[in-house]
Each structure stands twice: as C-alpha cells, then as structure tokens.
Amino acid sequence: MSALDWIVIAAGIAAIGWVNWYFFVAPRRVAPARKEKP
Amino acid sequence: MSDAAVAISAAPDERTIRIPVTGMTCAACQARVQRTLQKQPGVADAGVNLMMQNATVRYAPSAITPEQLVQAIRDTGYGAEFAPEEQSAFDEQEARDRAQTEEYLELKRKAIASGVAGALAMFAPMLLMGIVSPRVTDVALLALTAVVMSWAGRHFYTRAWAAFRHHSADMNTLIAIGTGSAFIYSLIATLAPSFFARGGVAPDVYYEAVIVIIALILTGNAFEARAKRATSAALRALAGLQPATARLVRRGATGDEEVDVPIGDVRRDDVIVVRPGERLPTDGEVLSGESAVDEAMLTGESAPVAKRSGDRVIGGTINRTGALRYRATTLGADSVLAQIVRLMRDAQGSRAPIQNLADRISAVFVPVVVSIAVATFVVWFVGGDLFDVPAPMTRAFAAAVSVLIIACPCAMGLAVPTAVMVATGRGAEAGVLIKGGEALQRAGAVDTVVLDKTGTVTEGRPTVTDVVTSGAERSEDELLALVAGLESMSEHPLADAILRHARSRGLTLATPERFQSFTGRGAAARVSAHDVVVGNEALMRDRGIDVAPLLGDAERMAGDAKTPVYVAVDGTLAGLLAVADPIKPTSREAIASLRARGIEVVMLTGDTQRTADAVARAAGIDRVVAGVLPEGKVEEIRRLQQRGRVVAMVGDGVNDSAAIAQSDVGIAIGTGTDIAAEAADIVLMRGDLRSVVHAIALSRRTMRTMKQNLFWAFIYNVVGIPIAAGALYPAFGLAMNPVLASAAMAFSSVSVVGNSLRLRAARLA
Numbered sequence A: 001m002s003a004l005d006w007i008v009i010a011a012g013i014a015a016i017g018w019v020n021w022y023f024f025v026a027p028r029r030v031a032p033a034r035k036e037k038p
Numbered sequence B: 001m002s003d004a005a006v007a008i009s010a011a012p013d014e015r016t017i018r019i020p021v022t023g024m025t026c027a028a029c030q031a032r033v034q035r036t037l038q039k040q041p042g043v044a045d046a047g048v049n050l051m052m053q054n055a056t057v058r059y060a061p062s063a064i065t066p067e068q069l070v071q072a073i074r075d076t077g078y079g080a081e082f083a084p085e086e087q088s089a090f091d092e093q094e095a096r097d098r099a100q101t102e103e104y105l106e107l108k109r110k111a112i113a114s115g116v117a118g119a120l121a122m123f124a125p126m127l128l129m130g131i132v133s134p135r136v137t138d139v140a141l142l143a144l145t146a147v148v149m150s151w152a153g154r155h156f157y158t159r160a161w162a163a164f165r166h167h168s169a170d171m172n173t174l175i176a177i178g179t180g181s182a183f184i185y186s187l188i189a190t191l192a193p194s195f196f197a198r199g200g201v202a203p204d205v206y207y208e209a210v211i212v213i214i215a216l217i218l219t220g221n222a223f224e225a226r227a228k229r230a231t232s233a234a235l236r237a238l239a240g241l242q243p244a245t246a247r248l249v250r251r252g253a254t255g256d257e258e259v260d261v262p263i264g265d266v267r268r269d270d271v272i273v274v275r276p277g278e279r280l281p282t283d284g285e286v287l288s289g290e291s292a293v294d295e296a297m298l299t300g301e302s303a304p305v306a307k308r309s310g311d312r313v314i315g316g317t318i319n320r321t322g323a324l325r326y327r328a329t330t331l332g333a334d335s336v337l338a339q340i341v342r343l344m345r346d347a348q349g350s351r352a353p354i355q356n357l358a359d360r361i362s363a364v365f366v367p368v369v370v371s372i373a374v375a376t377f378v379v380w381f382v383g384g385d386l387f388d389v390p391a392p393m394t395r396a397f398a399a400a401v402s403v404l405i406i407a408c409p410c411a412m413g414l415a416v417p418t419a420v421m422v423a424t425g426r427g428a429e430a431g432v433l434i435k436g437g438e439a440l441q442r443a444g445a446v447d448t449v450v451l452d453k454t455g456t457v458t459e460g461r462p463t464v465t466d467v468v469t470s471g472a473e474r475s476e477d478e479l480l481a482l483v484a485g486l487e488s489m490s491e492h493p494l495a496d497a498i499l500r501h502a503r504s505r506g507l508t509l510a511t512p513e514r515f516q517s518f519t520g521r522g523a524a525a526r527v528s529a530h531d532v533v534v535g536n537e538a539l540m541r542d543r544g545i546d547v548a549p550l551l552g553d554a555e556r557m558a559g560d561a562k563t564p565v566y567v568a569v570d571g572t573l574a575g576l577l578a579v580a581d582p583i584k585p586t587s588r589e590a591i592a593s594l595r596a597r598g599i600e601v602v603m604l605t606g607d608t609q610r611t612a613d614a615v616a617r618a619a620g621i622d623r624v625v626a627g628v629l630p631e632g633k634v635e636e637i638r639r640l641q642q643r644g645r646v647v648a649m650v651g652d653g654v655n656d657s658a659a660i661a662q663s664d665v666g667i668a669i670g671t672g673t674d675i676a677a678e679a680a681d682i683v684l685m686r687g688d689l690r691s692v693v694h695a696i697a698l699s700r701r702t703m704r705t706m707k708q709n710l711f712w713a714f715i716y717n718v719v720g721i722p723i724a725a726g727a728l729y730p731a732f733g734l735a736m737n738p739v740l741a742s743a744a745m746a747f748s749s750v751s752v753v754g755n756s757l758r759l760r761a762a763r764l765a
Helices: A003-029 B027-039 B066-075 B089-127 B134-151 B154-165 B171-191 B193-198 B207-231 B233-239 B336-348 B355-386 B392-406 B409-429 B437-443 B453-457 B476-487 B493-504 B537-542 B548-559 B587-596 B609-619 B630-642 B657-662 B690-725 B738-761
Strands: B014-022 B043-049 B054-059 B245-252 B255-262 B271-274 B284-288 B291-294 B305-307 B324-328 B432-434 B448-452 B463-469 B513-518 B522-527 B530-535 B563-569 B572-580 B600-604 B623-625 B647-651 B665-669 B682-684
Touching: A003 B355, B014 B066, B027 B043, B027 B054, B027 B066, B027 B355, B027 B409, B054 B066, B089 B134, B089 B207, B089 B233, B089 B336, B134 B154, B134 B171, B134 B207, B154 B171, B171 B193, B171 B207, B171 B355, B171 B392, B171 B409, B207 B233, B207 B409, B207 B738, B233 B336, B233 B409, B336 B409, B336 B432, B355 B392, B355 B409, B355 B690, B392 B690, B392 B738, B409 B432, B409 B437, B409 B690, B409 B738, B432 B437, B432 B690, B437 B665, B437 B690, B448 B453, B448 B630, B453 B600, B453 B609, B453 B647, B463 B476, B463 B493, B463 B548, B476 B493, B476 B522, B476 B530, B476 B563, B476 B572, B493 B563, B493 B572, B530 B537, B537 B563, B548 B563, B548 B572, B548 B609, B587 B600, B587 B609, B587 B690, B600 B609, B600 B630, B609 B623, B630 B647, B630 B657, B647 B657, B647 B690, B657 B665, B665 B690, B682 B690, B690 B738
Parallel strands: B448 B600, B448 B647, B600 B623, B647 B665, B665 B682
Antiparallel strands: B014 B054, B043 B054, B245 B255, B245 B271, B271 B324, B284 B324, B291 B305, B432 B682, B463 B572, B513 B522, B522 B530, B530 B563, B563 B572
16 A cells, blocks of 8 residues: 555544544534523 | 414423524434424423424423524524514415425526536537637636536535534535535646646546536425425415405495405404305304305315305305305404414424434434545545556545435435325315324324214214104104194203204194193193193103004114104104114214224213114124213223223314323314314314224325335435445446436435325325
8 A cells, every 4th residue: 555545544534533523522512502691 | 472483382381482494405404403402401392394494392481582592593504583473374374385486496497507507518528529628628617617506506505514614414515515526626637637647647527527416406406395395285275265355244324235355354243245156254154045065175075065044154165056144253363274274284394203213313414424425535545546446536536426415314304294294285185184293103003993972973963863653644744743843842952853853854833832841751732733742651651641552663763772752642642753863874884994994993982881882783883881981981091002002082072082182192073163172183174984094094104105205215325325435346347426326316305205295196095
C-alpha cells in the first residue's frame, strides 16, 4: 500500500468519527429551549 | 387561540396543542423535531406528522409555554408558527391544499427545466465533438450545472445546511453531499486538470450526472407531492361539501321573503329553504315539506333518506326530490360536517404505533449512510490500488456518490402516514370515522367483537311485528284502527309502536271515550261504538275473556322475543298484536361476515336470557351474556381481555361508554348526527352493523399495506446501498452509476405512496 492509501484510510476513519460525533454526540450537549424572560 | 393550534384536550394540568411545522421533507426531519420536542421540560408526549406537516404536543402549561415549544422547533432549523387565530377546520384544509398544489407545480416546473438541461448536458458534448473544444464544452456545462443547482436544486442545499447547523441530517444532506461533491470534483477537473493528471487520474467531469440526479429527484418529488395530495382527497372532498351561502326565509314588509346570505351569517333557529338538487347549508330540523335527502357523502348510505316534518337533516347533504323548509340547529364548528372534518384531520395527523420502528431507524439513518459512503470511498480507493482496478479514484468517487444518492429515508417516513391518510379517507367515504392511526392498527388486530343488543343488533325502537285476527269478522286494518284509537290516549312505549304502525298503514283513528289505563296490564276504552280492551293475558282473564284460541300464537311470539298484546272487542277475543324491537335487516349478514373472518361475536344485554337468546338466534350469534348492567359489561370485556382477546365493543356510545372505553377498540354506532362519542375509537355514521365489518376489513387491509410499505422501504435501502457501494463488483463486475442510483431513489418513495393509494379502491365488504 502506498503512503496515499494510508492517508486516505486515516482521513476516512477521521471523517467517519467526526460525522458520528457531530450528529450523535454533539446534539446531546445542545441545551433545551431557552426559558422566556418574565 | 386558533382551532389549529389550540388545546385539543385538557387534563387538569395538561394541554395538547398542534403546531404547524414547515420545511420537513423526510422521516429524519420528522424524527429530529419530535426528539427535540420530547426532550423539552414539561412535555409529556410529542408526535410529529410528516404528511400533515404538524406537531402535536401534550405538555404541562406550568412547565413550558406554547411559544417556547415553537421556539424549540425553530431551533432545530425548521419553521413553526401558530395558524391564524380565526382559522376553521375548513380554512385550514383549504390552506394546506393550496400549499400542496403550489409545491407540486413548482416541483414540476423545476423537474421539467432541469430534465431539459440534463438532456442538453448529456447530448450536446457528443453533438459538438470536433466542432467545439472539450474545454469550452466543460466550461459551458459548469455554468449550466451551477444554474441548475442554484435554482432548481437550491432547496436541497439550503435545507441541508439548516439541518447541519443544528447537528441534524436528512434526505437533503445526502443529496447535497452527493451532488455537491460531484460538482466540486468536476469543477477542479475543469479548472485545474493538472491536479488530477499529476496523480495519474483522468480529469473526468460529472456535470451531466449532477443535473440528471437533480432532475430525477425533483421528478420523484413532484410525483410524490401529487400522490400525497391524493391521499387527502377524501378530506378535501368533505371540506368541499360546505356550501358558501344559505337561502333564508326573512319576514319582510310584504310577507316572507327568501334571501341568500353567506353561510357565516346564518344564526341558530333561522329558517332555511332548500330546493331539489341543492345542498343543505347547515344542520337542522325539518319544519315543512317532504323530500329524499342524499346523505351518502357523510354516512356512506347509498339510498336517499326520506325526510319530513320533525326529521333531522345534516348540512352538506343533497336535497333530491322535494323542497324543504328547516330550522337551523347546529352551526359552524359544532355542525356535523365540521366535526367530521376536524375528526378526520386529527385522525390523518395521528401516528400509528408501527411507525416507531421507522422512526428509530430514520433517526440514525443519514449519519450512518454518510459513514458508509466514506468507507466505500476508502475501500474502493485502497482496494482498487491493491487489486489493480482501473481508475480507482474515479470508481471510488462514483460509488461513494451512488451510496449517498440511492439511500432513501423518505420512503420510510412515508410508509405509515400515507397509509393512515388514505385509509381514514376511505373509511369516511364508507361512513366509518376512524379516529387515528392507533385505532386503525388496533382494529386490525381485533379477534372478538362484543355487541350491545338494543340499538346495535336491533333497531332500538319497539315496532308492531305481527297482527293476528281471531276469525274473519274484522280485517287486520280494522282491528289495528280500533287498537290505535284506544292507544292514542296512552303513554305506554308499546302504544307509540302501535300508533306509528297504524299511521304507516294510512289508517284513520277514532277518538276514544271513557279511557281507562291498568298499570302493567293494559287499557280499555270505547272506540267507534265498540268496547275495546287491549292488554296482557292477566287483564283478559280479569275481564272474563277467553284467550285460548290465540294462546299458541302468543306463546310462539313470546319465544321469539316479542311482546304479545291481546285485543278484545265487545267482550270477545278479536285478535293479537306482537310488539318487538326488531333485528336490523343487515345485522345477520354482518354477524355472519364477522364470523367468516374468524372473529368471535358476543352479545351483551341487560334484557332477560329468554329475549336475548331469541335475538341471538335470529341474528346468528352464539355467545350471549344476558341480564348485565353497564358495570357488568365492563367486567365481561375485561374478562375477555384477560383471556388474551383483542376486543372491539360496539354500542351506542352513550349507554355503553364505559364498556367502549374498556375495550381495545371502541366502536360507537351513530345515527349520522352524533359523532362526538368521546370514548370511541371508531364512529359509524350509519346504524348498520355492516360498517363494523367495513372498519375491521379496512384496518386489516391498511395494516397489510403499512407492513408492505415498511418492508419495501427497508429492503430497498438494505439491498440498494450495498449494490451502490459496489458489493456486486467483485463477483460480477457490476458497479452502480450515480444517475441510476438517483432514479432508484426517486422510484422508492413514489412506489410507497402509490401502494398506499391502492387503499382508495379497497373493497370493504
């Protein structure tokens, strides 16, 4: 395998990891709707 | 607050509101909005309907306000706002219709334009080969693609971006990444071909693929929009039954005048005139005139119903034969038609529990597909290098784009709601109002139907069934005229039956003299110069009248659940009448049909065992539970449920409301005017037991359709994605082209909606 292959594999794994983090993990950190000010 | 966005039900500390939501295109969008709402503090339950484009939220007003719920939806990247204050169910339906038509026309326009551009992009380079340099062709195609993407496909990218910003992904995300990456790849190949050439990769362009993908997806969306519009055709037709004006009788200077007024100006107790062929503008009670009224559109009853003074009429039905004058009773939101439209709207917006599976998958679908697309690229790129596959970069790219494009979360999102919409519409056409997806799903699983006797299996109104004369001295009519004359002074329920029977035979009744009533036994009077005694055997014996000649007939009648009434004229036995609550003519056929479908039929009644047995025998029912009070009915249903039966209780919705509430599926058998029946899951507009068969047949058929839809939507993705990823390449050398993937994707959601539309023609008998 060439260096380019290894780069593509690493980038692919990183992309998959990021996609799953962004769509599944990060939304849980979003706070629920703001309370209205009185 | 508006009808559309207001409390639908209210437990002491809970309210339910419906909020119109815009911008949702697939099951992933719906799942995202629903999840967000469910997570809000104070929200007990939230359901989002993709087809109706609204969210129904049950919440505690002390913990969260409607405005905060709307804001929470907006925070997910979708539009939400309350409907205008005064919007009625009719207006709401009209507004949705208009929006659906506009959406369809716009999609159609864009699909045609991008289709033409796609054809140009595919054939122009071939035709211009040798005339124009390939570089010029590529630049021209680049410009054309940019125009198509930014005009026809613009909403894919704006919606995908809005979802992305809120950590959400939907169908638009897949299309945007797929076509966007193909466009950027081609852009680099056009503007900097040396970049690819340096890596030994041919600078191929995919402009025509981008345009054709957009064209095909838009075509699919346009078909889908048209089909979705068709799923609510029944609701649209119902809303369209409401006439815009009414002809009122107003007292003027020169006597009564007829004036046409807008329907909104009609007040309770106004007198309305309808001529033959006209639609009745409101509900009411007939004051004068006789006519046959066609109620088919509301009750499913094909034969016109005779109406005369005192009868109730329903707004939206058609007056057929004569002119009628009637007094308006219920108007506006309280009218039968408005109630049906509201009930249907709520039903069509409701969710069937079977949808939960689709929701769970949709929620994770898009990120998983994007991950698969990335993995596909890596595997093709690296594998192609290792196994000497020609042009691995190009193939890796095409396979990854195909995976993104072929994956279709929309089919899963449409599988259940389209079936619910079409089925509730089909039910309404047949006079069966199903209150929602859950009721529909449960009714499909019913294996035991419990029937109330009076008013359900029987007419619920005593009627004279037999007239027997003793000897040839008097005809049946003469005898009946004497008895009816006497009974005209009586207030006994049997007297009412006898009077109706005499009037229906056109008999003239004499006024009785010296009327005497003997409580629980009968009555006597002098009628037309004859001493007439009408009553039971005990009264006859007291009067020294021998009943022996007709005793056999009387016993036979009693055995058939009829009440025998002896008649003596001038001290001699003259005849015998039988009064009974007759079985509806369609009950026997309906019960046989239920049993043929493998459903156990049980009859519950407060009557004596003897009467119940006679009715059950005549109706073809095997199991009878007699002498039960309303609580006893609830207990009996609970007992059946404990034995694992799924029970549907059919009753009049008032006396049986507790039993209806206890059953798995409560069916209220209506009269066409009372559809409120809160406890019931299904309301039958006609007092005809065949409608129960229709309801169950429709539910079973709908469940089958939903399962087919879900199966095909899942299978499509389970098979389509691996093929697009190149699973067939090692064995057969087959790889999917992104254009083919887009055609398959467009086809999948259209096929699901098409399958649901087949329910419109479902045979229910």
